Amino acid sequence: MRKSPDLPYILLFLSPALILVGVFVYVAVLWNIYISFTDWRGLLPSYRFVGLLQYRQLFHDPVFWTSLKNNILLLLLFVPGSILMGLLLAIMLDRRIRFESGFRTIYALPFALSFVVTATLWAWMYDPSSGVLNTLFGKLHLEFLKSRWITDPKIAMYCIIIALIWQFSGYTMIIYLAGIRSIPVDHYEAAVIDGASTWQLYRYVVIPQLVKPTLSAFVVLMVFSLKAFDFIWVLTRGGPGTSTFILAVQMYKETFAKTNFAYGAAIATILLLMALAVVLPYLYWSYRGEEE
Amino acid sequence: MKVKPLRILMYAVLIFLAFGYLLPIWSAVTTSTKTGEQVALTTPIQLVLPPYFGAYKIAFESLKRPIINSLVFTTLATIFSTALGSLAGFTLAKLLRGSVSKKLLILITFGVFLPYQSILIPLVRLISRLGLYNTIPGLVLTHTAYGIPITTLLFTNYYYEIPDELVEAAKVDGASAAGIYTKIILPLSMPAFVVTAIYQFTSIWNDYLFGVVLTRGEEAMPATVMLANLKGSFVANWNVQMAGALMVALPTLIIMIALGKYLIRGYTSGAVKG
Numbered sequence: 001m002r003k004s005p006d007l008p009y010i011l012l013f014l015s016p017a018l019i020l021v022g023v024f025v026y027v028a029v030l031w032n033i034y035i036s037f038t039d040w041r042g043l044l045p046s047y048r049f050v051g052l053l054q055y056r057q058l059f060h061d062p063v064f065w066t067s068l069k070n071n072i073l074l075l076l077l078f079v080p081g082s083i084l085m086g087l088l089l090a091i092m093l094d095r096r097i098r099f100e101s102g103f104r105t106i107y108a109l110p111f112a113l114s115f116v117v118t119a120t121l122w123a124w125m126y127d128p129s130s131g132v133l134n135t136l137f138g139k140l141h142l143e144f145l146k147s148r149w150i151t152d153p154k155i156a157m158y159c160i161i162i163a164l165i166w167q168f169s170g171y172t173m174i175i176y177l178a179g180i181r182s183i184p185v186d187h188y189e190a191a192v193i194d195g196a197s198t199w200q201l202y203r204y205v206v207i208p209q210l211v212k213p214t215l216s217a218f219v220v221l222m223v224f225s226l227k228a229f230d231f232i233w234v235l236t237r238g239g240p241g242t243s244t245f246i247l248a249v250q251m252y253k254e255t256f257a258k259t260n261f262a263y264g265a266a267i268a269t270i271l272l273l274m275a276l277a278v279v280l281p282y283l284y285w286s287y288r289g290e291e292e
Numbered sequence: 293m294k295v296k297p298l299r300i301l302m303y304a305v306l307i308f309l310a311f312g313y314l315l316p317i318w319s320a321v322t323t324s325t326k327t328g329e330q331v332a333l334t335t336p337i338q339l340v341l342p343p344y345f346g347a348y349k350i351a352f353e354s355l356k357r358p359i360i361n362s363l364v365f366t367t368l369a370t371i372f373s374t375a376l377g378s379l380a381g382f383t384l385a386k387l388l389r390g391s392v393s394k395k396l397l398i399l400i401t402f403g404v405f406l407p408y409q410s411i412l413i414p415l416v417r418l419i420s421r422l423g424l425y426n427t428i429p430g431l432v433l434t435h436t437a438y439g440i441p442i443t444t445l446l447f448t449n450y451y452y453e454i455p456d457e458l459v460e461a462a463k464v465d466g467a468s469a470a471g472i473y474t475k476i477i478l479p480l481s482m483p484a485f486v487v488t489a490i491y492q493f494t495s496i497w498n499d500y501l502f503g504v505v506l507t508r509g510e511e512a513m514p515a516t517v518m519l520a521n522l523k524g525s526f527v528a529n530w531n532v533q534m535a536g537a538l539m540v541a542l543p544t545l546i547i548m549i550a551l552g553k554y555l556i557r558g559y560t561s562g563a564v565k566g
Contacts, residue, residue, distance in 0.1 A: 005468070006387045009387065010383050010388060010469070013469075014379070014383045014396070016380075017400060017440045017444055018380075018400070020376070021399070021400050023418075024411065025402070025403045025437075025438075027414070028414040029411055032410055032411060035414070045417070092305065097302070097303075105552060107310070107313055108552065109314075109317065110313065112494060112547065113545070114498035114499075114540060115500060116500050116516040117498075117516075117540050119520075120533055120536070120537040124316075124530055124533070124534060125315070125319070131336070132316070132336040135335045135336055136335065175560055178560040219405070223405045226407050227408060227409060229501060230500040234520045248407070252409070256505065265413055268410040269410065271409050272406075272409075275407045278405075283402070
């Protein structure tokens, strides 16, 4: 860096951000990793180094495998589900629809709400006795659709996934609408002049331009699916039993309910590694792309 | 325009989905305006008139203090994280160049993707050590710190679009970096401030995780945390729960409906530009 009269200002303007991020992100992450190698149990911190003990226990913990399985279920169903739903909504809204902004607001509304709010609303939707869905199906004489929803361990996780798609497809819709609308008009015109059908227009003009928004939506949703704690915690507390545990729920329970801090820190470290596996290639790809 | 069957189908799908998306919110509105007896006797989608507001009164009793808490720390943390993000963004986009700037930006914005579980235990320790556990300043500090990655990203992207020539010309005229920031950048970045502040206000208001681990008792408890407690304590009183949920949702719903396009710009500017 050349010495410039700007240097004092650079330090002045950048240091609050760098210090806060340095301490709250980087120091905290390293601190957490260190805790995962200790035997800290109970409210008083213990920093006695015990190596990989917590991780070995974790790999023998059936709850860990349940949580991991549910995290993978979120990755396989919630992430593509939100993306496809958002893409479908965006494509339909882009076809010169009347009341477009009204529809758009309705679909995007859930995304503006806090998870605690949406979890409360869905608790009422899924309430097995007098809740919205079962009452509605009863009135419509669709008794066979009635279910125990979130109180049935076999389907509780799927109920959560549906509610999360409800909340997040508004986000992906917004991303895709912005993506579709940023395609230059002459691309469309050229394709139309060449006699492209609507299908071909999407296949060869629109969809290829949506790679970047899709990738960022993927990363955002994947990282989110790792930490989708608030919604699940408020809706089911991870239950019935441990059927809706994800790693973030297990981490919270071990740490703050059982004060098993080192164990919680180990789960948190695994979550971090999973997030890094998604984010680092993405950051590499997106910043390289910018330099070209 | 000719009416094509495909278009009719599309409208049918859009309307059907709109009902589906609104159903949870609609049933919350109807349920929150009923007495307990009416909740039991009617279906959740039936609207009973005249509305009964007793459930709102009960929910408000518990939520009053937490809502004030949330308004205070959300506003302060929004102001601080937006201001610091703007300063950092200006520095990264206009004062520093090349690879140093890129590397610092990646370093700062990594926090956007951080799963907060992986800093939770140290965060609680840190805030307790600073004597800020269960205080509004503790929440302000936490939300400011974790807001900086996204605000810096939003402002840096915005400032990249402001032509360098403007800054260079001011430098030739002898303006300092502080002068350039206050005289040129600030007036030009009002749209970015609006977008970022709205985005930050919404996300901080909606947070639950930091609130639940950093507070205990009423003094600093956020509205989202109290709402979750309400859900735990009034298991059968769905009208009170729904009233509480709608009250906590109100600020972000207003923002979404009134300022939706700015909020949306916040969501997309990261994603579309990469």
